[in-house]
Amino acid sequence: MPLIESFQSSGATIDCRRVLLLEMTDTDGFRTWSECVAEALPTYSPDTVDTSWLALTEWIIPLVLEQSSIDTGSLNSLFERRIRGHAMPRAAVEMGLWTLEAMREDEALAVMLARRSDLPASNRAPRSTVMTGIALGMMASPDALAERAAVAVGEGYQRIKLKVVPGRDVDFARAVRQRIGEKVPLTVDANCSYSHSDPAHRTALDELDELNLRMIEQPLAHDDLVHHAELQRRLSTPICLDESIQGEASARAMVLLGSARVVNIKPGRVGGFQQALAIHDICERSNIAAWCGGMLETGIGRAYNVALASLPGFTEPGDLSPSARYYERDIIVEPWTMDEHGSVRVPLDVPGLGIDVDIDYVDELTVRRITFAAR
Ligand code: MG
16 A cells, blocks of 8 residues: 655655455454554564565464464463464454454453453543554655644644654754644654664764653664663653563563663554553553554554553553545545544444445455465
8 A cells, every 4th residue: 555655764664555454254253354564574573564474374374273262362372382473463363353352242342452451440441532643754854854743733643753863863853843842742763773882872862862852762772671771761751662562571671670661562563462451551550651653554453553542551642643644545434533633533332443444445455365264
């Protein structure tokens, strides 16, 4: 699917989103869709569209269909025993199964997620709307980026996030800050592009620390919780971890080490909703803020993110832009929209995902398809 605005981060520029979808049916005829959020290239995650296709078709789907019955709990323990890595294709199956369970229980996915979280019962209602921020890719000049950010503020976005890399960071963030004022929450996301040992990088991070940013997302390497902890002690701006949080274990390690004060929870990155819920609960109990990031999803993947972001621990605006931010035409019948206050409505009154897939358009875009049936 071609993107309306190409999206440049430290790792790659994306003009066109390759999309991997799953349609799942259970023995009672409940049916839903899910989206594997892996990208074409292994720049953000080791998972790609092609490795996910391989993992799904060779290992994951055959393993699931061997079981005489399965629910989200037994699926997660099966994956833990039998599939190492491949979090994004695992998540696509796992999250689809959550939707099927919600449909079987005749409740909205968001309601079921909140009900199954580990929080006190008084704190277990999903929100009816979620606040939306925008992630802006890198642009040619600080002025161009500041202009784009000002447009986004006018559209109602509740938080502006800028992609940065060493050398294209402080001037850009400062220009945006000056243009949008001090009141609009502003964050930067480095996607692991700074080195803890490079003096110029340390200086840049200290300068970013002066810009009243809401958070600095994933400045250092994806596997380096220790130096994030050191950096968090030096900076007054909260550090947010994205790539570093692979599941419950890394979230606990982050809390113990003090590596960050915010987590960007993407269910695809952590293998699905069970892990996303566990991380949400750890954050809530440890006074760590959480929000739901995006992977340039279609309207299908967005439905999963909106449901997750409706949980009470998601205290910061998510990357939950309306369909029109990314795609001329989305693959769902009613595109996601955002009101002028940057809110997206959570479909709480429909069992399951609360969207209708535009199957004719999906068919039109489809380049490869495979069907599996249980024996
Ligand atoms: Mg990020």
